[in-house]
Amino acid sequence: MTDYILPFIGMFGAVSTFFVAHKGKQGLVRASALLSLIVGLTCFFGKELMGEELAKLIPIYFIGGSFVGMTAPNIISSHRIIALSGFLFAFVFMFSSKWFTGFGGGLGTSACVSVVVSYGMMRGYSKVAKRQEDFK
Amino acid sequence: MRKAHFLLLPIFHLLFVLAIGHQHLENPALLGMAGILATGCCYAYWKLFSEAESFAVKPTDWLLIPATILGAFVTHYINIDLGYGAVIGAGLVGTIGSFIPMISKKNALLEKAPMAIYCGAFVGMSASFVLEGYADVLIASLSAGIIFVLSTPFFNGFGGKLGTIAFGGVCITALIHFAL
Numbered sequence: 001m002t003d004y005i006l007p008f009i010g011m012f013g014a015v016s017t018f019f020v021a022h023k024g025k026q027g028l029v030r031a032s033a034l035l036s037l038i039v040g041l042t043c044f045f046g047k048e049l050m051g052e053e054l055a056k057l058i059p060i061y062f063i064g065g066s067f068v069g070m071t072a073p074n075i076i077s078s079h080r081i082i083a084l085s086g087f088l089f090a091f092v093f094m095f096s097s098k099w100f101t102g103f104g105g106g107l108g109t110s111a112c113v114s115v116v117v118s119y120g121m122m123r124g125y126s127k128v129a130k131r132q133e134d135f136k
Numbered sequence: 137m138r139k140a141h142f143l144l145l146p147i148f149h150l151l152f153v154l155a156i157g158h159q160h161l162e163n164p165a166l167l168g169m170a171g172i173l174a175t176g177c178c179y180a181y182w183k184l185f186s187e188a189e190s191f192a193v194k195p196t197d198w199l200l201i202p203a204t205i206l207g208a209f210v211t212h213y214i215n216i217d218l219g220y221g222a223v224i225g226a227g228l229v230g231t232i233g234s235f236i237p238m239i240s241k242k243n244a245l246l247e248k249a250p251m252a253i254y255c256g257a258f259v260g261m262s263a264s265f266v267l268e269g270y271a272d273v274l275i276a277s278l279s280a281g282i283i284f285v286l287s288t289p290f291f292n293g294f295g296g297k298l299g300t301i302a303f304g305g306v307c308i309t310a311l312i313h314f315a316l
Contacts, residue, residue: 033230072293097155102263108299120180
């Protein structure tokens with residue numbers, strides 16, 4: 001059950017950070033850090049209500065998603081792609097190698113891989129679309 | 137030659153992705169996912185590298201390394217010594233660090249400080265069995281700080297860049313442990 005929730009937590013982290021950072025004009029670091037702090041504290045003090053496992057995992061997947069949300073609009077401007085990247089991040093992190101368990105930066109690396117892949121796919125799609133346009 | 141610094145982050149990304157594939161050799165779906173991620177990353181790197189320009193590191197940027205170290209130490213303290221966990225540690229350090237540019241809005245170094253501090257905070261998120269004490273935190277954050285400065289012009293605007301840098305610093309520390 002938990003595994004089905006976590007990708008949506010990642011997505012929510014990405015989109016909320018993206019909006020607070022850019023539309024809310026709080027800047028990337030404050031948006032990610034402050035939202036993650038709020039979620040972290042909520043889960044820390046609400047452990048008994050939500051259960052030990054969820055209280056441990058929600059902040060982790062949220063902060064990782066928030067790293068995706070730190071992407072600049074000139075890289076990915078669509079909040080839908082940001083949301084999808086946040087979703088993808090959760091899978092990348094969930095299946096990451098046990099070699100790197102406990103490594104600081106693992107969340108960020110998972111997030112960055114998701115963003116880079118999304119960016120690459122967008123560039124590839126634009127190129128194909130342009131070729132089809134030229135062909136017409 | 138200066139564009140060679142571009143490869144710093146891709147090395148750690150591909151290491152991470154290839155490790156996923158290695159971990160799940162017997163699962164075709166996950167192996168396929170790792171393959172797609174690696175391919176997507178390589179395509180994006182090829183595009184970005186061809187558009188990247190050569191650069192020289194500004195001498196003042198090296199002054200950001202102490203900010204990375206500070207972020208790592210304080211986060212490690214909140215995470216491990218006080219027991220509040222990695223997310224609260226990084227969240228608190230990052231939030232406080234984000235207000236530093238308000239000290240002087242015209243200072244370019246203070247403008248970059250929150251990023252350096254938050255990058256250090258990700259190093260400090262490491263578990264105690266990975267970074268066993270403050271000496272390890274120092275090595276990891278110093279390494280991350282150096283990578284931070286050298287990768288300044290590349291992957292700007294990509295979410296997770298700071299985390300990748302921190303991951304690089306922690307990997308270097310783990311490698312030193314392994315070698316010794």
